[in-house]
Amino acid sequence: MEDMPKNNRRDFNKLGLMLGVNTLLDPLTILSTAQAQSALNNSNVGALEMSYVQINLYGSPSRWYFDSILKPKEFSPFKKEEMISTTYSKKSGFQYEHINMHGIAAPMLWNENIKILNQKKNIGSLFENSMIIRGCNMGADGHDLNSRKLVAPFSGEVSLTGQLSDLSHLPLTTVQLMQKISSQASAPGAFKSHQGQSPVNIKHSQDYFQALFGSVQKEKTQSNYSEIIKLLNKNSSHKPLFQSTRANAKDLLKKNINLLSGEYEELVKKYTTIIDQAIGTLSKTFFMKEKLGGIELPITSTNANPHSILGPQMFSGYFAGNDDFRSMVKKIEFPKMAEQFAISEFLIKNKITSSILMMMIPPEHLNIENALELDQISQVRIKNNIEPKLVRKKGTKSFNESDEEFNFDTHQTGHYPDFIVNNTYFYVFSHCLLMFKENLRKIKKMDKTIIHLTTEFERTPKIDQAGSDHGWQGHTSTIITDKLSGLHLMGNIYTSSPYFETPNKRVGTWGFGAPHQELKGRHLSYRNIMSSMSYLMGVDSITSIDPSLIYMDKTAGLKKRISAINIDNQR
Template sequence: MNWNPHLATGFNANVPEYQLITYRGVRVPAVFQTAVNAVSGTRPMSALLDNMAVIRGYNSLTDGHDVNTGLQNFPDASTPSLSGISADHRSDLVPAVGANFLNLPFKSKRGLSLSIVKDHNGTTGGSINGLMKMFKVSSTTKQGLLGLDQVRDVVDLLHEAANAQATADSGRSAAMKDQLKNARALAMLAAEDLVSQWNTLYNKYLAIAQGTFRATGSAAGFGESPIFMDPTESLDFNLRGNIQTTYDLRESLNSAMPGANMIRSFALAEYCLKKGVSGSLLLGWGDNVNNISLRLGTDTTPTVLGVGNDQHNVPARMGTLMNAAYYRGLGTCLLELIDSLKATNVNGKSLFDSTVIHLTGDFSRSPRFDKVGTDHGWNAQVTSVSRESLMVRFVVGNISAVKTGGYRGLWGLAANVDFNGAKEMLSPRHVGAAVANLIGGVNPGSLPIVSGNLTRRASWKPRLEQKSYDGTSTKDLFNIRRRPDRRGMFASAGGAHHTREG
């Protein structure tokens, strides 16, 4: 996940602080000790760490939201983008799908294109209806000319006629039958009741994320004691106006909601991956925490507002609380998607076994010394990769031990690592090489952080000097528990890529 592990991660009474827990020998942000909602009951958020590798301390060498967002998926212009690499390995109905990214670069070696879901905010069938409508017969009124049963009849008649022709051509009948079978399945997929499927998926992710958001005020590290406005440190609280000193900030999340784009993206990802519509998904969301209730000044009714991701003016206490709610909600959605993929069998293995989920942001944040907000941390980036075969020893990268002016503590500034004796600072190209290796694609222009080739049954070993959060050495962070002979699916910024067995 794209957390910045060098900001406050919990509260000690009324004071935000950088808290850690130890999970299977690795120190991680304390938010992972909390319980998050599941479809049934709750579960520990730390379950995410069992199949996650975190890369920290890499530097893009440039500022800017758009350029850094593009670098995460397309780190080297001379090679395909990561989502393009994944699409090149497959022959899906839709080679690659994008949502919430209008101008994100995409490059395929095979000349494939990225299909943008333009009505990602739609209500009739939501994102999957927007994606699949290109395969539907429609009139100028945008109403389907054929009902579901009629579509089935037409497809069956065409299939029977083509199958008879294929049988007559004994030389190529077997291959043609296979292609006809695939064509029928895809045609029927476009005729399904997309509205019902979309509503089921969307409501599932909304329920668990919303419940997790609202429970943050009672979670470990946040719910032990009231969090009040301190008049002597008002800058620490001024999200919008002066918060009343008698207002417990934990109550601000009682009606909080996740951003709709995050929920839509997880629903779209589950549909596309499980249905085989596309194994290369590039999904994103610019929203964070909505419907926060605050009592300001002398108001007798709360003010309702939201907090976004570009948190220049989100102060320390509010930022700690809001970001905890956000990442807990994101975590519970990611766990649910992974559970769903694990429960889906493909050729005797779970779908997650051949899935790579790359979760990232444009950059991290640098904590300002005055506590009134954070700046762009393009030189202290953090990202994560999830796959079933990844082991738990998962922190890779190095950070500077030197404090920088204007920022508090050691906030994750990238430092050189050792590549077999050569000192080099990690960049998006190194991260891209690691993700491409997991997908099974080409190396995008730089040394991978891990060595080995899944398709050759080789073990994976770290190629750089590594340190855990407390500075101690760690080993075998990218060890592979099982070595599947398949190239992987990729999911970036909340999406996923998948390739069939090769």
């Protein structure tokens, strides 16, 4: 015991001082202070004037029909891939044709005329003030992983939707309109805010207005006893927060939700009418002009695998045998599309939320005729005929389905249904989107709104045209806002996948991201897209390490930081 050093008060003070300094310099303390500071800065609200609407097509349908631009200019290098088509005619078959619009070679769908608010417009006018960013390498495959990334680029970190909820003073945090199959494991589940807020999730089966304001509607009297509630909450440390929440609720009540429900119903009617109008004019569209007939059995084939011949007719794992594939969409329905656009417009117009996540629901009630399962088809040699034929097995019957659901994840959707259903979907969807945009413009909100149309990734067609797989090396994001002027196309792509993937060799242009000189030879990252949107909204980027792809030049106005070139990799 005698050898032990004696501690006196001076040593104790020294130790205390060292510990104190250590605490001050401790990385955790520094980090927590910085985070607190950042949270405080973020809570300096009133600054957020923008609204953010993410339209998320979970499952990732083929977007080359609509907004995935595979040819920036008419003569840009491009390698034909059979399934990547924009037009069909009996004479020329499937072609990738384009129309020159807004300075790019746009998909043919842009040329379709539609009537919105008594004005004739083409679908291309949707993109008059927009930014299309293509060839973004998502770094990894997977629906849920990439879907979550669309709102929160760093896994488990703060999401854009969370950040906007923190910054906003409006009554509701992010409103998430859920898809049927999408779960919390996808984009809605990635919501995370600095201040620990929760999003407002509305299931697809719920009535959107009732889910949000059902309780308010039933209230008959508005008693104002807030002083007594304050008294009952006594000296709770959260009193200011409770008061601000209560004030928000009161604000909503003031808006007289009963009257507003009529406004919402009216909007639903308008969007339903525009959808009906779109369906009514389907037969006049370029993609429905000519009969697209399926192949009838028996048919000569040296290949015993039915996919080699019937691949383009595949649907949900079997072979559709429609005499005319246009009949697939004769009773097509678009569940919740009108309601989703209506509630989004309503929420922005009435200043109820600053961010909305729309998880779009795929179309339903598709009509399938004379379908055959794979094991119902066999290869035989018919008497006196040297060539083998694919035939329907004896004793088996083809079947019809009139209530099929479309799956945006088109692994088992062949070229024919893909062409008809996706074109139909984007045609009808464009009607709603254009009306949404024009309505916001009318109330002078379009320059304060960012519409972000996105999917987890693009698609790589199978060589037998029996479907398409995940093209995670080439994601596309389309941002529509009147904050921009003109169309800005960005992102380099290769004309062909730089490597073969067996068994389906992908040799054509589908949008595989290529590196950028402007980014010091690296690929475009989704974090760059995130920073670009934050730049447009005037908020700090949650991925500030990655630069925005646009910037403000004092003399030239808004400028692009990167190019949009098709790089011919000679494959």
